[in-house]
Amino acid sequence: MTALLEARGVTKRFGAVEALRGASFAVGEGEVVALMGDNGAGKSTLIKTICGVYAPDAGEIHFAGRPIAGMSPSAVHDLGIETVYQDLALAPDLDTAANLFLGRELLAPGLLGRLGVLAKKRMAARASQVLTDLKVAIKDPAAPVATLSGGQQQSVAVARAVTWADRLVIMDEPTAALGVPQTRAVLDLIRRVRDSGRSVVLISHSLPDVLAVSDRIEVLRLGRRVARLVTKDTDEAQIVGAMTGAWTQEEAA
Amino acid sequence: MSARASTGRRRRALLGSATDITAILLVIVALFAILDFDAFFTTANLTNVLISASLLIVMAVGATFVLVTGGVDLSVGSVLVFSGVVAGEVMKAMGGQGWGAALVGVAVSMAAGAAWGVVNGLVVTKLRVPPLIATLGSFGAAQGLAQVITNGNDLKDIPYELVDTLGVGRVAGVPWLVVVALAVALAGGLVLAVTRYGRRTYAIGSNAEAARRAGVSVDRHLVSVYTMAGLLAGLAGIMSYAQFGSTTLSGHATDNLAVIAAVVIGGTSLFGGVGTMFGTLVGTMIPAVLANGLVIVGLNSFWRDFAVGVVLVAAVYLDQLRRRARTAR
Numbered sequence: 071m072t073a074l075l076e077a078r079g080v081t082k083r084f085g086a087v088e089a090l091r092g093a094s095f096a097v098g099e100g101e102v103v104a105l106m107g108d109n110g111a112g113k114s115t116l117i118k119t120i121c122g123v124y125a126p127d128a129g130e131i132h133f134a135g136r137p138i139a140g141m142s143p144s145a146v147h148d149l150g151i152e153t154v155y156q157d158l159a160l161a162p163d164l165d166t167a168a169n170l171f172l173g174r175e176l177l178a179p180g181l182l183g184r185l186g187v188l189a190k191k192r193m194a195a196r197a198s199q200v201l202t203d204l205k206v207a208i209k210d211p212a213a214p215v216a217t218l219s220g221g222q223q224q225s226v227a228v229a230r231a232v233t234w235a236d237r238l239v240i241m242d243e244p245t246a247a248l249g250v251p252q253t254r255a256v257l258d259l260i261r262r263v264r265d266s267g268r269s270v271v272l273i274s275h276s277l278p279d280v281l282a283v284s285d286r287i288e289v290l291r292l293g294r295r296v297a298r299l300v301t302k303d304t305d306e307a308q309i310v311g312a313m314t315g316a317w318t319q320e321e322a323a
Numbered sequence: 324m325s326a327r328a329s330t331g332r333r334r335r336a337l338l339g340s341a342t343d344i345t346a347i348l349l350v351i352v353a354l355f356a357i358l359d360f361d362a363f364f365t366t367a368n369l370t371n372v373l374i375s376a377s378l379l380i381v382m383a384v385g386a387t388f389v390l391v392t393g394g395v396d397l398s399v400g401s402v403l404v405f406s407g408v409v410a411g412e413v414m415k416a417m418g419g420q421g422w423g424a425a426l427v428g429v430a431v432s433m434a435a436g437a438a439w440g441v442v443n444g445l446v447v448t449k450l451r452v453p454p455l456i457a458t459l460g461s462f463g464a465a466q467g468l469a470q471v472i473t474n475g476n477d478l479k480d481i482p483y484e485l486v487d488t489l490g491v492g493r494v495a496g497v498p499w500l501v502v503v504a505l506a507v508a509l510a511g512g513l514v515l516a517v518t519r520y521g522r523r524t525y526a527i528g529s530n531a532e533a534a535r536r537a538g539v540s541v542d543r544h545l546v547s548v549y550t551m552a553g554l555l556a557g558l559a560g561i562m563s564y565a566q567f568g569s570t571t572l573s574g575h576a577t578d579n580l581a582v583i584a585a586v587v588i589g590g591t592s593l594f595g596g597v598g599t600m601f602g603t604l605v606g607t608m609i610p611a612v613l614a615n616g617l618v619i620v621g622l623n624s625f626w627r628d629f630a631v632g633v634v635l636v637a638a639v640y641l642d643q644l645r646r647r648a649r650t651a652r
């Protein structure tokens with residue numbers, strides 16, 4: 071399988087803290103890859119480096135054969151990569167539709183649009199459809215997202231990423247705050263995204279979810295890749311062993 | 324959707340966080356109308372109130388954008404004076420009279436204000452100096468330069484063409500100053516409420532990092548917002564020069580605080596992300612109505628400062644209550 075996304079030897083330092091120490095990571099076309107690792111292993115840092123929030127100190131990142139390390143977030147968007155951040159990255163004072171369309175607002179047709187006037191109705195309609203698909207019932211779609219529950223906010227962030235991603239969706243613990251039906255909806259959504267030919271990176275601490283939905287698992291420990299596993303050929307013990315350091319796959323790094 | 328929810332939504336769209344304060348303005352107006360209807364509630368008197376508020380309205384429109392981004396601009400009063408002075412010098416060099424000088428004066432004043440705004444914006448975004456300090460610096464620097472240019476003496480010669488129109492003239496009975504102020508407020512309100520530019524202004528004030536990750540050029544947007552605030556202070560500068568026939572070097576030292584008070588009273592949050600232009604208009608009118616009405620009912624106008632202080636603290640308290648109710652979930 072040719073890699074859609076490939077990171078090699080990525081290093082990222084925050085002052086004295088070395089969050090990534092030559093981390094590698096790869097995702098193929100149409101593949102769901104789970105990125106696992108203990109708290110502080112560097113998962114969030116790795117995906118933020120991939121999607122342009124951080125520039126790596128060293129290492130290479132290629133997407134569809136092109137180097138993308140150090141690109142701006144909007145340049146990474148333009149490649150068709152979208153991310154659900156662990157901190158959700160929503161604007162709490164804006165409503166659901168405004169958050170879904172943040173940075174890519176629809177404009178009214180004709181002269182008004184050229185003056186920068188928003189197509190609010192059209193955005194609201196698309197937003198409510200996307201949320202219905204995700205089984206998210208938001209009572210007042212015009213309310214600021216700060217007034218939504220944590221799980222609803224998470225669903226808004228997931229909906230935003232899936233709506234805009236043409237090639238790759240990265241989700242950093244997208245189900246951490248979700249109820250059982252909403253978690254199932256997100257896992258179904260991940261399968262649907264894959265079936266549409268797009269790739270997914272799923273960061274999760276939930277082994278059952280990962281085993282249920284992923285094709286492969288890559289494990290990060292102390293800022294370095296320590297295992298690459300095919301989901302149907304592995305088991306919980308091996309994954310946990312890789313995360314805790316009890317077992318290391320030498321060729322993975 | 325119930326009918327009640329839908330009118331609630333419509334009211335929120337119009338007034339946003341300014342519902343309570345609009346009620347307070349109406350109560351104040353009603354009180355003065357009851358106390359002395361004939362003196363207070365006349366077209367002439369209410370027009371006077373608007374004239375006295377017009378400079379602050381123009382500056383408050385810019386300040387609303389700045390505060391919605393979560394920033395602050397303390398430089399506006401000095402930038403007003405500086406812009407008037409620069410425009411005055413240029414008009415003097417052009418012979419002092421005539422339409423040519425008048426129009427160039429307006430353009431120069433706005434350009435001078437915008438230039439300070441660019442400086443503010445760059446210092447805030449590129450040098451990462453907090454807006455409070457960056458604009459406090461320009462507050463001092465702009466005032467100082469205005470004094471240096473004029474040697475501390477107010478300029479007083481301004482084209483009659485400008486005084487007779489923008490300064491004291493009327494169109495269809497409405498003073499030019501009021502027409503300009505309300506036109507600026509209407510345009511600013513539309514930009515804030517219905518355009519992508521306004522939407523991104525709210526987004527940056529609400530969560531700048533989220534806006535950046537969503538692909539918004541946050542720094543460029545912030546520079547443009549400070550530039551607009553400066554440009555409007557420059558416009559207020561030429562309006563003030565035309566109205567008073569003098570650059571009023573020492574008359575605007577507390578404009579910045581008056582502007583911020585008005586915007587905050589109008590429901591714009593000091594923490595950014597929340598606010599409406601309608602609220603700002605209401606917040607500007609409260610001090611203006613108080614100053615006018617208190618004199619009419621025979622009270623010392625110093626009571627205005629007292630009342631505005633109380634309303635300001637009450638407005639921020641309400642904002643805090645709203646935030647606490649929201650984050651308590």
Ligand SMILES: Nc1ncnc2c1ncn2[C@@H]1O[C@H](COP(=O)(O)OP(=O)(O)OP(=O)(O)O)[C@@H](O)[C@H]1O
Pocket residue numbers: 084087088089107108109110111112113114115116156
């Ligand atoms: N902005 C930052 N500044 C300083 N240190 C950071 C920053 N971001 C991450 N770190 C450090 O880098 C290391 C990896 O953090 P990261 O958030 O990538 O871990 P993670 O694998 O996502 O963990 P979790 O499962 O808890 O989300 C941690 O030691 C963390 O303290």
Ligand SMILES: [Mg+2]
Pocket residue numbers: 113114115156242
């Ligand atoms: Mg993380």
